Amino acid sequence: MLIKVKPKQLVKQFQIEANIFEPQGISELEALGSFINNDLTQTIEKSFSGKKGHVSFKPTIDQQRTCENCSTSFLDGDFTIKYDVKRDSPGNLQIISGYFVHFFAPANLPRVPKNVIFVIDISHSMLGQKMEQTKEALLKILDDVKENDHFNFILFNNRIIPWKEYLVKATLENLKEAQKFVQSIKATGSTNINDALIRTVEMMNEAHKEKVLPERSSSTVIMLTDGNPTSGELNQGKIQENVKNAIRGRYSLYNLAFGYDMDYNFLEKMALENNGLTRRIYEDSDSALQLQSFYDEVANPMLRAVQLHYPINATSELTQNNFNHYYDGSEIVVAGRIIDNDLNSFIADVKAQGANNDVTFTEQVNIEETAKALHDQEYIFGDYIERLWAYLTIQQLLEKRISAQEEKRKNLAAEALELSLKYKFVTPLTSMVVTKPEDKATIADKPIEDTSIQYSYPSRANSVDGDPHFLIDVPEKKDHLCFNINLDPGVVLNLVNDPDTGITVNGQLIGKKKVSNNGQTQKTYIGKLGIVNTQLDLKIEITTENITLQNGRKTATFTWLDTITLQKEGLTMEINREKNLVLSFRDGATFIVVLHRVWKKHPLHQDFLGFYTLDSHKVSEHTHGLLGQFFQHIDFEVFDIRPGSDPEKPHATMIVKNNKLTVTRVSEKDYGKDPSHGTIIPCWFIHNNGTGLIDGAHTNYIVSNLFSTPFIN
Structure with missing residues (x-):
């Protein structure tokens, strides 16, 4: 049993109680938490005798604190309860009320030799922390490869780079040579998934044909990638078809999706069609451990x-x-x-x-x-056996739906939905009703990939994020406009100013840690934000480290490690630890500031901020600024869409504000709804710092400091 523990606050009476009944008897019982330290270990009580077991976890408030006087809690992670069954048979067969469940887990079997080819993405997007963590994981995996196994590496970017032209036995000499090879891996180039997997299958076929591999052995392909195909075959459906036709059910394909910049459904369908599965590798400090843990699961057939x-x-x-x-x-x-x-x-x-x-x-x-x-x-x-049958059936229907044709997909979804509703399971097809004490019900959709707080967009939501990309929502056209601003680090730009409500937002640009001398324009990002509300006598400074509120003579400082909700007259502020900050003014707009963390040891990049505006209909018609001017209706016309130098980025002609512009169709990422992963938004890109779209020149929006209010009396 895995219990997610994340109260986000100290709890006066926190407890987990688990009663276990196992008809065949319990031989071992374990309870542990990913957040448990030495002080908390003593708060776990566990006991078992015969068929019954019991686990209790009751930390006091003081034991929950991260330090003696802290208001933050240690309780953040997974609490896991495991037990082993006393049995001589290879399984546990149970029958209740017309349903059966069979748990099959035989012990003391000889291990089947394993043949594995690791297919590793070394494209440019893997540069930095991802590549270092991948190499760290591969080195540890090599330590665990058994002597009678066979293995190889195929690296891929726009080229296919095998370590060996064939699978080799896991001798001590070969493992040492492989470790040196892994340490030498460097990331560069684009991503050719199709050719990498086809070459891998050909290599596995050849090894079986030449009888290099044991007759009774298990053959597996493990691919790790962090992006979609950008070279070779680009059609994802065609890649899936090619790989399925090549493998023909003979081997298992496991896809590891590193981060969130790829189409997960594409990888998942391809793996399910080839006796495998797809696993998300999260871009955290323990990514290497996640990779190693996955291999441990499939290392011993x-x-x-x-x-x-x-x-x-x-x-x-x-x-x-x-x-x-x-x-x-x-x-x-x-x-x-x-x-x-x-x-x-x-x-x-x-x-x-x-x-x-x-x-x-x-x-x-x-x-x-x-x-x-x-x-x-x-x-x-x-009726737990009946419910377990329903649960397994629903999961398998949802898996089949991924690779089914359209009509079959609808039937599978309908069948899964019917079971979900009958047995009251929350699935991607259903919702959960949460009834509050005042008997008002809210609908909570089941999160599929992430549990971060989600905000619903109103009719218009404009933002600035990235380096820096300005993204303008035009709901009347069901489309988006976008442009970049290229100025030097240190420059402060006015983003929003509303003379009627007294609200101003300014952003200061930062650059890379190191400046190149190749004469190219340096990419910049929002490193600081200054928000002023003259009616509330309020100033808020937001950096990648702290949030500082100055209300008259009073000052309060918070960090991004806090999780708090602060309510003052006319203002509500919510900090979601290491994710985002939400500021809501009583009669004005709501602003969301997204924190972007990069690898601390990254040689070039540093942390930066994204700025998103919601409820822009609440600001006055006199609002202006690089973002504010687009809070009101904007009209444009696009025609003469034609191919560009990049086939995926067509050009077009746009008429906007009586200006005739050449624009390009591109995609930008919006992190307003989902601060961790972002959503890809297609938009028409206006070149030359938004010239022709923004009022005046982009340099007109430069102000002297974070709290300048030149447009407000």
């Missing part, structure tokens, strides 16, 4: 071609019962309905290919005896 069989005329609606692999430390779960009410005993047969020979397992359960033994535990079990 114990069985291949596992088939679980049940009485044909007595069962129906089985969940998946054929599996390409059984890995050490994992568990296979199958559930289904029993349609023969007169059945006295239930038999499960398992057939698989082992390291040395084909193996079979048989388990038999007396239905009447099992029902009687579990009768006293109904208060715990209830």
Whole structure:
């Protein structure tokens, strides 16, 4: 059982209580938390005897504190409860109320030799922290490769670079040579996924054909990439088709998606079509550990071609019962309905290919005896087997939907939705109703990838982010305009000024840590923001380290490590730790400041800010500034769309503000809704610092300092 613990505050009476009942008996019980330190270890109590176990976790307020007088909490992470079952059989077969569930996890099997090719993206986007963490993980993985395994590396950018032209045995000499090769990897170039995977499959085919690999062995391809294809075959559907036709069900393909700049669905569909899965690798300090942990899960195949069989005329609606692999430390779960009410005993047969020979397992359960033994535990079990069957069925329907054709997708979605509603599961197809004490209900959609706070956009939301990209929402056209501003680091720009409400927002530019001498324009970012509200006598300075509020003579400073909500007269401020800051003025707009962290040891880049405006309809019609001037309606016309030098970025002619401009279709990222991952937004790019779109020249918006209010009396 995995419990997410994130109260975001100190809790007066915090406790986790778990009661466990295991019909076959408990042999070992463990409880641990990713956030547990030495002081908190003593607050975990665990005990088990026979068929029952108990876990309790009750930290006091003082034990929750990150320091003696801190208001921040240690409780941030996962609390995990694990137990092992006392059993001699290879599985656990349970039957209740017309449903069965079969947990299959045999022990003491000889390991099947593993053949693996690591396909590693070394394109330019992997430069820096991603590449260093990938290399760190690969070096640790090499330490765990077993002697009778075979392996190879294929690196890819716009070129395909094998370490060896064939798979090699994991001898000590080969492993040492591989470690030197991994240490020498450098990132550069574009991304050719298609040719990399086709070359990999060809290499695996050749190794099997030449009988280099053990006859009874498991062959796997593990690809890691952080982006979409940018060279070679670019059509994702065609790549999926090519890879499926090449593998033809013979090998497993596991895709590791590093970060959020790729199409995850593309990688997921490709893996599911080839007996594998896709895993997200988060760009955190422990990315190397995530990569290593994934490999640990698939490093030790114990069985291949596992088939679980049940009485044909007595069962129906089985969940998946054929599996390409059984890995050490994992568990296979199958559930289904029993349609023969007169059945006295239930038999499960398992057939698989082992390291040395084909193996079979048989388990038999007396239905009447099992029902009687579990009768006293109904208060715990209830209809849990039926619900587990429904849960597995829903998950597998959603997986099948990913790679199905359109009509089939609709049918699978409808079937999954019906089960979700019947058994009250929150899935990507459903929502959860949260009833507050005052009996008002709100709808909370299930987050698929991230649990960060989401904000709904109103009719218009304009922003400045990146280096710096200005993104203008034009809802009347269902489209966006965008432009960049190129000025030197240190320059302060006026973004918003509203003389009626007294609100001004200015942003100061920062550059890279090192300045190149090649004469190219240096990219700049927003490093500081200054927000003034003259009516509230309020100044707010926001940097990548601190948020400082000056209200008259009073000053308060917060850091991005805080998670707080502050309400003052006319202002609500919410800091979401290391993500964003939300400022809402009573009669004015809402501003969201997004924090962008980069790798601390990055040789060039540094942290920067993004600025987003919501509720812009609340500002006055006199509002101006580089962003503010677009809070009111803007009209434009686009025509004569034609190819550009880049086939993915066509040119067009635009009429706006009586100016005729040549514009380019591009994509920018918007982090207002999702501060971690961003959303790709297509827009028409206006060249030359927005000339022809913005009022006047871009240099007219330069002000003397962060708190300048030249447009407000």
